[in-house]
Amino acid sequence: MEVGRCIKKEDEFLGCANDVLPLLDRWCSGRQECTFEVTNEDLEAANKDCLEILMKYLKVEYICLNGSSILDKEGCGSKHSPWIIRANPGQVIQLDLIDFSSSQQSYNLVSCRTVYGFVLEMSIGINYTICGGLDRERVLYTSKTNIVELHLLPRERRDDASFVMRYSVSGCSDIVRPTHTWYKREENEAVIGCVNNDKEWRLMCIDNKWVGKVGNCTETVVVVSGIAGVAIVLSVIAVVCGVVYINKYRYSENDAKSSIRLEISAIGEVKRGLCVKHCIYNERGCSIFLLVYYLGMVQLP
Numbered sequence: 001m002e003v004g005r006c007i008k009k010e011d012e013f014l015g016c017a018n019d020v021l022p023l024l025d026r027w028c029s030g031r032q033e034c035t036f037e038v039t040n041e042d043l044e045a046a047n048k049d050c051l052e053i054l055m056k057y058l059k060v061e062y063i064c065l066n067g068s069s070i071l072d073k074e075g076c077g078s079k080h081s082p083w084i085i086r087a088n089p090g091q092v093i094q095l096d097l098i099d100f101s102s103s104q105q106s107y108n109l110v111s112c113r114t115v116y117g118f119v120l121e122m123s124i125g126i127n128y129t130i131c132g133g134l135d136r137e138r139v140l141y142t143s144k145t146n147i148v149e150l151h152l153l154p155r156e157r158r159d160d161a162s163f164v165m166r167y168s169v170s171g172c173s174d175i176v177r178p179t180h181t182w183y184k185r186e187e188n189e190a191v192i193g194c195v196n197n198d199k200e201w202r203l204m205c206i207d208n209k210w211v212g213k214v215g216n217c218t219e220t221v222v223v224v225s226g227i228a229g230v231a232i233v234l235s236v237i238a239v240v241c242g243v244v245y246i247n248k249y250r251y252s253e254n255d256a257k258s259s260i261r262l263e264i265s266a267i268g269e270v271k272r273g274l275c276v277k278h279c280i281y282n283e284r285g286c287s288i289f290l291l292v293y294y295l296g297m298v299q300l301p
Helices: 021-027 041-046 222-248 253-270 283-295
Strands: 083-086 092-099 114-121 126-132 137-142 147-152 163-170 181-186 189-194 200-206 209-211
Touching (some): 021 041
Antiparallel strands (some): 092 163, 114 147, 189 200, 200 209
């Protein structure tokens, strides 16, 4: 009882009250509307600590929640049409249960007296049973992946119990790593590093957001430089080999002039792509000059 129109001052009657939440849970909680009389036998029986001469009244506080009403006739949430909750990869889903039948059954942590349904994570093979009749409000389940399915039993199979299930998404989404980087994550900490050097950066997931900075991994132009170096080396080798072969197969002094004319003719024809026709006597030397010409490292006449 409280000081008001009937009671003008504090006396021994104050503090006379009884919690009738279990009754109102059964009549109203989880519904879109409800009607009942305050002069109810069940409410009268609940007032054991108040004197009969006192006028009894009911004080109620309530809040309205936005949600989806599950109707058995629609089949929503059934085994064949489950509720699917999907978050971003890397995030987890938390399910909270507000159970309006918790006061009607004995508190038993060992056995599941009333089954409301199941939570499934198909990708990792988890099937978690939703048990009713325990705490009125509790964290029901926290997922291991970013997708869960809810399979709820029809009302007649759960002793006509009403409940509200609330879900929330927490954690940070997986990072889309930049090019030329590697990525490693352990719960709320992530490490990004460069594949071509020892640079790395650490990020922390705070309030569902990644906190930290990631630098750039500049790609060193090793391949291009390597190709240029190989071309230069091959060119030098080709020139040396050409000189060696020319000296090795040089004709005698009597035929020196004709030999020189033949080799010059062969080199000159390489530029026009007719090397094979004029290299009958010096195929090796001609092929070497052909390689050098196409690499573009030696200017032929």
